[in-house]
Amino acid sequence: MAYAVGLALLACVEVLARAGSLRENLALALLLGVCTTLPLAFVFGPERALPVRGGAAVAVTAAGALALSPFRALTLAGVASQLACVYGLGRAGAPRLSGVLVLPYVVLALVSQDDTTTRVMAVLVATLASAAAATGITHHVRGALLAHSATERAFADTLLAHAARGERARIARELHDVVAHHISMIAVQAETARLTTPGLPPDGATRLLAIGDTARGALTEMRRLLGVLREDAEVGVTRRPQPGLHQLMELIDESRDAAGSRTRLIVSGPVTTLDPGIEVTAYRIVQEALTNARRHAPGAAVDVELRYAEDDLEIRVRDNGPGPGNGAETGPGAAERAGPGAVVPSTGHGLLGMRERATTVGGSLRTGAAAGGGFLVEARLPVRAEALA
Incomplete structure (x- = not known):
């Protein structure tokens, strides 16, 4: 808002400085100077809707075209405001409207054959406005590409994390369903052999008991490992305590x-x-x-x-x-x-x-x-x- 008010003041100062040549249309020139600059406040800002931006830019362009011909009261502040409008629309994602706003100055350059000053001014504004519009559109496309790349990277990271969680869950299932089962069988068979083998020497019974204890300890450690593996695999899953x-x-x-x-x-x-x-x-x-x-x-x-x-x-x-x-x-x-x-x-x-x-x-x-x-x-x-x- 402050920059629009500043440009409006500069436009009024410029009109008053040319008051000698604009004495018959001084009030109208001041009004056009304000209209070519003040609406710029509604073009920029992320909170502005695109229709509001477009309406403000159209108002600036219409006032600028009228100020250039027939009143010859277009100020440098008004030209700066016009360039800012087409750039802002191009960067906001309205490239067609940004290009359309250049057309009035192209038309003025073509029809002002007898007025060299107006024609030169129209060609200059059309050229600068085209460059400003192209710059704004380029920045918009670049920003969209960067955002798209960031989205793709985030999506790829999500897929990678999901795949990693799935692999951890698969490993946990394999450990639980296959390895843990076999370790349990070792513990069961060692205990069964210790209790049912006739004439088993004490040393053999001690060794079988140690085998069973080792297998049960391995099962305990495996449960801890399964808990670690399932931490990421169960993201979003509501955990409940073990039943009793x-x-x-x-x-x-x-x-x-x-x-x-x-x-x-x-x-x-x-x-x-x-x-x-x-x-x-x-x-x-x-x-x-x-x-x-x-x-x-x-x-x-x-x-x-x-x-x-x-x-x-x-x-x-x-x-x-x-x-x-x-x-x-x-x-x-x-x-x-x-x-x-x-x-x-x-x-x-x-x-x-x-x-x-x-x-x-x-x-x-x-x-x-x-x-x-x-x-x-x-x-x-x-x-x-x-x-x-």
Whole structure:
């Protein structure tokens, strides 16, 4: 705004300095001097809308053309304002309007054959205005290209970051689904060999125990590594704490609603808060057992029993479905040997996963036919620190 007012004052001073030649049209020349400069205040500024800028530039051009011919009152301040208008429109992204505003001066240069002063002035303004318009358009195109390049770089960086997160997530899945599974098997097999091998020397038992402990330590470190890998892979994912036994009632309710059958929770012994690892393991075992019951014994009633003891936590999940066909027999041909109507436990990773979870925390798990019918999942998890050592 200040620069427009300054140009208007300069235009008025210039008109008054030429008052001798403009004495008959002095008031009109002053008015045209103001009209060729003051609207410039509405051409610049990021808050100005393009129609407002265009209207102000058209007003400056119309006043300038009238001041040049027929009144010969165009001032240098008015010429500067005209150049600033076409430059501003070109830089604001209105190249056509910026070029159109040069045309009145081109027309004046062509029709003013008998007025050399007006013709020279019109040619000069048209030439300078064309150069100013071209400069403004060039700056606009350059700025648009720079902005486009910055957008492309930001998009490329986003794609790269997304690809990196996806790769971290893939590595985490591989570690969790493949490597962790095999390490768990090492721990399970080492513990099984130590407990079931007859005549095992004490030194061999010690070595097998060390193998199991090392495998469990490796699993702990791998969980920490998985947490680091998933930090970036889970951007935007709402993190929730690991479930525990205090959320078991919600799991029972969900299972009851999903299966449409009776599901009970029976708790005995003094209820205490256990180690978070034990609680997560217990929760996951119950969750998997309920899932297996819904899959293999749909509609059967399920009892979930927790027995808190001084040294361990006993978990029993029993359904009153058909149960396994022949004890806990599984494998190829088990369904045929089980007989009609019998349900054979899954040979997938559900039971193995529960056993691995229990073994990882130093516990044990047994599955098979329940007394009186149905299928039973029974786990014992240590709850004292020395039991976990």
